Amino acid sequence: MTATLEVATLEVQHVDVELGGVSILRDISFDVRPGQTLGIVGPNGAGKTTILNVISAVVPTVKGQVLFKGRPLGQLRPHRVRDLGIGRSLQSTHYFHDMTVLNLVSLGSLRNTVWGALRFSDHRKLARRGEPSRAAEVLDLLGLTHYADRPLGELSTAVQKLVDMARALAVGTDLVLLDEPTSGVSGAERGVVTTALSKLRELGVTIVLIDHDPGFVMANCDQLMAMNFGEVLKIGNPREVMDSPEVRQSYLGDSQY
Numbered sequence: 001m002t003a004t005l006e007v008a009t010l011e012v013q014h015v016d017v018e019l020g021g022v023s024i025l026r027d028i029s030f031d032v033r034p035g036q037t038l039g040i041v042g043p044n045g046a047g048k049t050t051i052l053n054v055i056s057a058v059v060p061t062v063k064g065q066v067l068f069k070g071r072p073l074g075q076l077r078p079h080r081v082r083d084l085g086i087g088r089s090l091q092s093t094h095y096f097h098d099m100t101v102l103n104l105v106s107l108g109s110l111r112n113t114v115w116g117a118l119r120f121s122d123h124r125k126l127a128r129r130g131e132p133s134r135a136a137e138v139l140d141l142l143g144l145t146h147y148a149d150r151p152l153g154e155l156s157t158a159v160q161k162l163v164d165m166a167r168a169l170a171v172g173t174d175l176v177l178l179d180e181p182t183s184g185v186s187g188a189e190r191g192v193v194t195t196a197l198s199k200l201r202e203l204g205v206t207i208v209l210i211d212h213d214p215g216f217v218m219a220n221c222d223q224l225m226a227m228n229f230g231e232v233l234k235i236g237n238p239r240e241v242m243d244s245p246e247v248r249q250s251y252l253g254d255s256q257y
């Protein structure tokens with residue numbers, strides 16, 4: 001199959017979102033080809049996490065649609081979208097602090113199960129129904145095996161971020177959505193997250209990556225989308241997007257980066 005005929009892994013087409021009667025996203029369109037990484041940058045409140053919420057069917061659209069491998073997700077429930085193999089890491093991991101690394105990653109391997117809204121005690125029971133072999137595989141991939149029996153809350157922020165990335169990978173490796181994998185991670189530990197991301201890219205995982213660090217996104221993305229106030233400002237080559245006057249003006253206040 002030639003590149004031009006290849007079906008995009010993810011297509012977001014003219015999506016509008018309203019929450020509580022307020023317009024949050026307007027006319028968002030982009031696509032991500034197989035094995036590519038799309039970065040999303042923009043100030044707090046720009047709507048970045050909401051885009052991941054739309055793809056994972058956690059929030060509804062009022063207009064537009066999302067296609068995964070050419071198939072519209074339509075009205076699928078969030079756990080059905082996850083069962084298609086769309087994994088997602090969360091901006092904050094504090095919900096999971098009392099779970100062990102292996103249990104948390106095992107949750108990612110569950111199918112046909114709604115677990116997001118359950119109490120932690122139920123999470124632990126559910127985790128036993130997951131696939132420990134799948135969980136062990138992704139822990140090994142990201143060099144996390146020796147943390148398997150440790151509660152998440154005992155680990156550094158960088159390792160917590162990697163464990164949540166592992167949980168997303170246990171869901172599937174076709175498309176992974178990563179919400180700020182370096183937020184709260186100290187400079188010295190950022191390399192750990194970069195190494196993990198490089199591994200995913202080498203494996204051919206298609207990635208949507210939200211991050212605040214311009215150097216990180218430019219180094220790790222094939223395409224970059226800059227947003228502001230619920231709209232796409234610019235999308236394209238990461239360096240060109242970061243250097244464009246409109247992005248410098250609105251996202252960075254024209255400061256140095």
Ligand SMILES: Nc1ncnc2c1ncn2[C@@H]1O[C@H](COP(=O)(O)OP(=O)(O)O)[C@@H](O)[C@H]1O
Nearest residue numbers: 019020024042043044045046047048049050051
């Ligand atoms: N459930 C919700 N109900 C109402 N407004 C929301 C909800 N979730 C997010 N928002 C609002 O949507 C906007 C975009 O939020 P978000 O997508 O989290 O931004 P970002 O991830 O870029 O910081 C913000 O103004 C936020 O307050």
Ligand SMILES: [Mg+2]
Nearest residue numbers: 048049050091
């Ligand atoms: Mg966010």
